[in-house]
Amino acid sequence: MNTGTKDIVDAVIVGSGPSGAIAARRLAEAGLSVVCLEQGEYPNYTSINFDEPTFELKRDQVFSWYPNRRMNAADYPINDEESDVAPFMWNGVGGSSVIYAAAWHRFQPSNFRVKTLDGVGADWPLTYDDLAPYYARAEEQMSVSGVGGDPSYPPFDPPLPPMPMGVIDKKLFAAHKRLGWHIWPGTNAIATVKHNGMNPCVRRGACMAPACFDGAKGSVDRTHWPTNIKLGVKLVQRARVSRVETDPSGLATGVTYIDRESGKTHFQAGRIVIVSANGIGSPRILLNSHSAKFPKGLANSSDMVGRHLMMHPHGMVMGLFDDHFDSWQGPTGQRAYSQQFTETQPGVGFVRGAKWQLMGTGGPLGTIGVWPWGKRAGWGAEFHKTVHKRFGRSAMWSIIGEDLPNPENRVVIDPVLKDADGIPAPKVIYRCDDNSRKLVKWHEEHAAISMREAGAYETVIAPDSRETGWHILGSVRMGADPATSVVDGFGRAHDVPNLFVMDGSVMPTSGPVNPTGTVAALALRNAEAIVNSRRDQKVSSKVA
Template sequence: MTTTPHETYDVAIVGSGPSGAIAARRLAEAGFSVVCLEQGEYPNYTSINFEEPTFELTRDMVFSWNPNTRMNSADYPINDSESDVSPFMWNGVGGSSVIYAAAWHRFQPSNFRVKTLDGVAEDWPLTYEDLAPYYTRAEIQMSVSGVGGDPSYPPFDPPLPPMPMGVLDKKMFAAHERLGWHIWPGTNAISTVKQNGMNPCVRRGACMAPACFDGAKGSVDRTHWPINIKLGVKLVQRARVARVETDSSGLATGVTYIDRATGQTHFQPARIVILSANGIGTPRILLNSDSNRFANGLANSSDMVGRNLMMHPHGMVMGLFDDHFDSWQGPTGQRAYSQQFTETQPGSGFVRGAKWQLMGTGGPLGTIGVWPWGKRAGWGEEFHKAVYKRFGRSGMWSIIGEDLPNPENRVLIDPDLKDADGIPAPKVVYRCDDNSRKLVKWHEEHAAISFKEAGAYETIAAPDSRETGWHILGAARMGNDPETSVVNPFNQAHDVPNLYVIDGSVMPTSGPVNPTGTVAALALRAAEAIAMTRRDQVVSSKVA
């Protein structure tokens, strides 16, 4: 194999999604030279037209969440034949923030001490109070809008004003007030005013696919990469990283990557290597970076790399109403949310809980399929009846359940499957356990009570679906003990002191909420720690 040498950087970051972009910005601000390697390119928001009648048909061809379906040139295959859930991601500048719904949450303080409270999973090696100032800073960077004062959290205020409340939202607030249940206006990484290069949301309801055409959603290709480039960060697109290289003492020296445009192999030397390649891509790189010294994969003396994969058990309940309202409008992710049942419910038969997020049910094509409605709209007169019942007359509670870590749910290297560049591809083994099934069923039943209280004449629970793997977490967990974790509380690998994992892989537990807010705060905290301890950082003599 021939490689082309490159200039040595202080930091090489693999992946340009939220964690990589946030870390790159903080380190560049601190004076580090930073290069970021991204296997994809900038998203082409003009590849489909929102105004065309065929919009809903063409969007999934270009912006599908599932890389095995989408199969863009930047994607790599994932063997999910032994998984109950298909993992979703976006490979390109901005990472999965390009296609996320932008529902934004902090963890509640209790989410950091699950083992103490319920005797399951693990406690985090840090607390809500440790992370709170980084949540605040990340929320400013990501243009988060919402309403402060939510009693389910310690005090904090989103930096931007909230979305306007619609008819559906008001129905549900009144219902929850009668029930005595928590509900709060949605907090989203969506700009509601023009600021920092972002435009105010016009509520197209196209946050997730094909992403935000109007420049309102806080995806990091818009919020961070223009700033990062001005700060001097070098962004290398179409660069697929094969492995992290190490010297004879076990320190990282840089990464080997393949230029997808030319097929040429390159070595990018760096004093510090940061992996921000998501909960599947990061363990894939670590396991592929085996050597004589690291026979089971890099940073894997604990045998925890790839283990404890979490992807949030998920449910959906629709409520059908007689009156017509604005349920096709955005935001997609959450108009409101309820954290009434995020903790373990005594006598329920399961542990931990779930957040509900109130969503519309989308445009006309969103009303005719099997999922989430349980059956197709039919033909002829039945088709018209179904669309009439569902379009503009329905709402949805999306249920995000806490996933408990299980070492047998994991990312492995497939013995046969390879990507287009010949790099061994990942295999995902993931099974939903009995606790998850009971949790989702209980929450679906209670979400139906919520809709009925709001006046719904019928409720429908979505059928089981594999297509729910939006949140990929836990496969390189953090902890204080090198025998049971991959990185320390500041995301530094126990086995390789100049290697850091900065993405959702490090989360010891999944929480019952959308994880990007916590991923962003962890990234900022880790990057700040690198900046503050740079004088003590151990690096390889080959790149010193």
């Protein structure tokens, strides 16, 4: 093994997605030396071409959300046989921001206090006001566009102007005005004007995966890594981390990783270690980092590492309209959203709520499959009739429900399965509960009311699907009590004071909105706290 101890750095970061990229930037700006280890590499945006007739087919082959199907060299296997939901992620520079839709949200103030309000889940060890300035800074860095003044939030203004409203947007705004329901223009990490090196969106409709060919979507391989490299951050690609190492006192000394090109094992020493490997990858690394001092896994004296996994319950309702409009164009993200029912509604038989996200239904291939339409388009004349009915004449409400934390929904280490480098692989155990099922059904029924009010002559509720695991949260939860949480409100491990976790895994509750905005704000807040307390930071004598 190459020990690498002569290359001690201030911070070793595992993972180059939004949290890792944002933390690396803030630490480097403050003069800290940073190495980021990434098991993948930069996405190859030239591997498919958006103007080829086969674009949609090639996109889903090369840039599939589901790693067990995609099986790129950087992917590791996940045993999800005992999970109701298949987890989605991208392993490479930029993390899952490469394949996200870029819908951007803040949590509402109440989302930090669900235990107090509804007696479920857990309250966060911080508030909306604590996070608000970091939301604003992250939105500037990610080129977020939208309209300020949304009454469902405290006042804030996205830094960039919104996307233009289309025909379907106007139909839904008029419908919700008649219904007396909330609706607001979409906020997206998609540039509408030139900003921080990003180009304005031209609405090709090809932004979901593999990101954006025009450089408008805020994936951190574009928004952060060029800046990080200029600041001196060392990004090591094709480096798969197997474990975090500790000294006899229990302090982190660095990480062991495998160079996926040479197959050699290396050790990268660091005064602090930051794990940003997502809600499955982070608990996997911690659990695999067991030792005599940490027999149940690193930072796991509470037995909470891997527990309380949350993956937003999801529903989808399509409306079919007589007139033709631009529902095949971008952006994929969200044209508008409704937070009318994000809080617990009285007398409905379930707690918490969901956000609705107005989206187009995409290109021709998006109109012919079983999901979300319930049946295939058929053959011959029936095929053409169905495509004509759906393509350019439909819109959808994508429903993101709040998932309640459950300690039995969890990530564990599979006793048999290993990745290509011989590292034990994760197993996901996740079951949707009765609350989630009731929540999704109620919201589907009300989203259908919205579509009909907007003029849809027919509504279609998507059939159940396992493949909705876009948001992987909660498996390394934060909290004030070391007995019931893994890290504190700044991502610092209770058991290991120079180990930090920064990604969606630390979220105590899932909220009813897309989580990347909150993940980004947390990473910025936590990195700033590291900078401000660096003189008091406890480090191992081996790397001091």
